[in-house]
Amino acid sequence: xxxSLNYLKESPSQTxxxxxxxxxxPNFVGIEGVYAxxxxxxxMVNADTRGERITIRGFVYDGGGTALKDALIEIWQADADGxxxxxxxxxxxxxxxxxxxxxxxxxxxxxxxxxxxxxxxxVPFRDGRLMAPHVTFWIVARGINLGLHTRMYFxxxxxxxxxxxxxxxxxxxxxxxxxxxxxxxxTVTFDIHLQGDxxxxxxxx
Amino acid sequence: xxxxxPETTPFFARDREWHPPAYTPxxxxxxxxxxxxxxxxxxxxxxxxxxxxxxxxxxxxFDNDLIVNYAxxxxxxxxxxxxxxxxxxxxxxxxxxxxxxxxxxxNAGGRYRHKKESYLAAIDPNFGGxxxxxxxxxGNYAFKTIRPGAYPWPNGVNDWRPAHIHFSxxxxxxxxRLITQMYFEGDPMIWICPIVxxxxxxxxxxxxxxxxDMNATIPHDMRAYKFDIxxxxxxxxxxxxxxxxx
Numbered sequence: 057x058x059x060s061l062n063y064l065k066e067s068p069s070q071t072x073x074x075x076x077x078x079x080x081x082p083n084f085v086g087i088e089g090v091y092a093x094x095x096x097x098x099x100m101v102n103a104d105t106r107g108e109r110i111t112i113r114g115f116v117y118d119g120g121g122t123a124l125k126d127a128l129i130e131i132w133q134a135d136a137d138g139x140x141x142x143x144x145x146x147x148x149x150x151x152x153x154x155x156x157x158x159x160x161x162x163x164x165x166x167x168x169x170x171x172x173x174x175x176x177x178x179v180p181f182r183d184g185r186l187m188a189p190h191v192t193f194w195i196v197a198r199g200i201n202l203g204l205h206t207r208m209y210f211x212x213x214x215x216x217x218x219x220x221x222x223x224x225x226x227x228x229x230x231x232x233x234x235x236x237x238x239x240x241x242x243t244v245t246f247d248i249h250l251q252g253d254x255x256x257x258x259x260x261x
Numbered sequence: 262x263x264x265x266x267p268e269t270t271p272f273f274a275r276d277r278e279w280h281p282p283a284y285t286p287x288x289x290x291x292x293x294x295x296x297x298x299x300x301x302x303x304x305x306x307x308x309x310x311x312x313x314x315x316x317x318x319x320x321x322x323f324d325n326d327l328i329v330n331y332a333x334x335x336x337x338x339x340x341x342x343x344x345x346x347x348x349x350x351x352x353x354x355x356x357x358x359x360x361x362x363x364x365x366x367x368n369a370g371g372r373y374r375h376k377k378e379s380y381l382a383a384i385d386p387n388f389g390g391x392x393x394x395x396x397x398x399x400g401n402y403a404f405k406t407i408r409p410g411a412y413p414w415p416n417g418v419n420d421w422r423p424a425h426i427h428f429s430x431x432x433x434x435x436x437x438r439l440i441t442q443m444y445f446e447g448d449p450m451i452w453i454c455p456i457v458x459x460x461x462x463x464x465x466x467x468x469x470x471x472x473x474d475m476n477a478t479i480p481h482d483m484r485a486y487k488f489d490i491x492x493x494x495x496x497x498x499x500x501x502x503x504x505x506x507x
Binding site: 130 | 267268269272273274275276277279280281282283285288290291292293294295296297298300301302303304305306307308309310311312313314315319321323324330331350351352353354363364365373374375376377378389390391392393427429433434435436438439440441442456457459460462465466468469490491492493494
C-alpha cells in the first residue's frame with residue numbers, strides 16, 4: 057500500500073429540481089419579505105458602468121423541442137476591458153460598477169430568460185492568446201443532474217471568433233454556431249438546446 | 262487582512278463517475294434534458310477560475326433562520342426544530358471562506374411554497390422555505406430550520422422523495438458552482454428514491470447524508486445535523502515560473 061493522498065471527493069451533484077426558485081429567486085415565486093430582492097435579478101449595469109449595453113435573451117429547449125419553464129440560468133462575464141470582478145483576477149482591476157454575474161429564472165409561461173448587461177472585452181487564454189468576447193452560462197433545472205456549463209460568443213465578432221482557442225478545439229465545426237449569440241441591434245439572441253440535432257456544445261471545465 | 266496569494270490556478274478535473282450521469286432514465290425528466298454529445302474538455306481559463314464574491318452586506322438578520330424568517334411576528338414554523346451546520350471545504354480539505362450557501366426545502370408536511378406545487382399536504386402560513394448564509398474564515402456555516410417532510414412526486418406511480426434540503430453553493434471560481442441535496446441519517450426512503458439513485462456510487466450517496474450530531478445539539482431546544490460540502494480543489498503552484506499552475 058502506498059501513502060494515502062488524503063484528497064476529499066467533491067460532493068456529488070443533485071438536480072436543482074422544480075422548486076429551485078424558492079431558494080434562489082424566492083420573490084419571483086411570491087415568497088416575499090425574506091429577501092429584499094432576488095440575488096442577481098435586474099439590470100447588471102448602472103449609470104457608471106463602462107461598456108456597450110446589450111440585452112441577452114433566449115430559451116432553453118429540451119430534446120423534444122419544448123422550452124423549459126423551470127430552468128435557472130446564471131451568467132458570468134468580464135467587464136468591458138476584459139477583467140473579471142473576482143479576487144482571482146490578477147491582471148488588473150475590474151470596473152467597480154459591474155459585478156459580471158447574474159441569474160435569471162426562465163419565464164413561467166414562456167421559458168424565456170433575459171439579461172441586461174454589457175458586451176465583455178477579450179480575455180486571454182492560458183497561453184496568452186486572446187479569446188473572443190464571450191459570456192459563461194450555467195444552466196440548472198429539474199431533470200438536469202449536474203449543472204451545464206457553456207459559453208455564448210457574439211455573431212458580430214467573426215474575426216475574433218475565428219482565432220478563438222476554445223472554439224478552435226471543437227472538432228465538429230458544424231457545432232460551433234450553437235455557441236454564437238445572434239446580434240441584432242442591442243439584442244443578442246442565444247437559445248440553448250439540451251439535446252438533438254442542434255444540441256449546444258457543453259464544456260467539461 | 263490575511264496575507265494569502267490570489268487563487269489563480271485551474272481546478273482538479275471533475276470526477277464524472279462520482280456525479281450522476283446526465284441520462285438517468287429512472288428519473289424520467291432527465292431523458293429529454295440530457296445532452297447526448299461528448300462534453301468538450303476545457304482546461305480552466307480566467308473565465309472559469311474566477312467567480313463572483315458576495316459580501317455579508319447582502320444578508321439579512323434572519324436569513325439563516327427558516328423557523329422565523331417567514332413567520333408572523335411572535336409565531337414560528339411548525340415542525341421538528343433542527344440546526345444544520347458544517348463546513349464548505351475544497352478537495353484539499355481546506356475550508357472555503359466567504360462561500361455563499363443558499364438552501365431551500367419543503368415544510369414539515371412535505372409541502373413546498375411554490376405556484377407549481379399541488380401536493381395535498383397543508384401549507385404552513387409561517388414557513389417560506391428559503392435561507393442563506395456565508396461561510397466564516399474556516400468555511401463554517403450554520404442555520405436553523407424545521408425538518409422537512411417526505412413527499413410523493415410524479416415520476417413512477419408511487420415515488421416519494423426522502424426528507425431533504427437543497428443546497429446551492431458558490432466557491433471562489435465559477436467552475437466550482439454546485440447544487441446538491443442533503444439527506445438525513447437513518448432515513449429508509451433515501452435508498453428507494455429515483456433521484457438519489459441517479460448517483461451510481463453508494464459512497465457518493467453517503468456523502469450527502471447528514472449525520473445526527475448530538476454534540477452540536479442545543480439542549481431542550483433543537484437537535485443538530487452536520488453536513489459538510491466539498492467543492493473542487495485547485496491545482497497547486499509549486500514552481501515560481503508556472504504561476505498559472507503546474
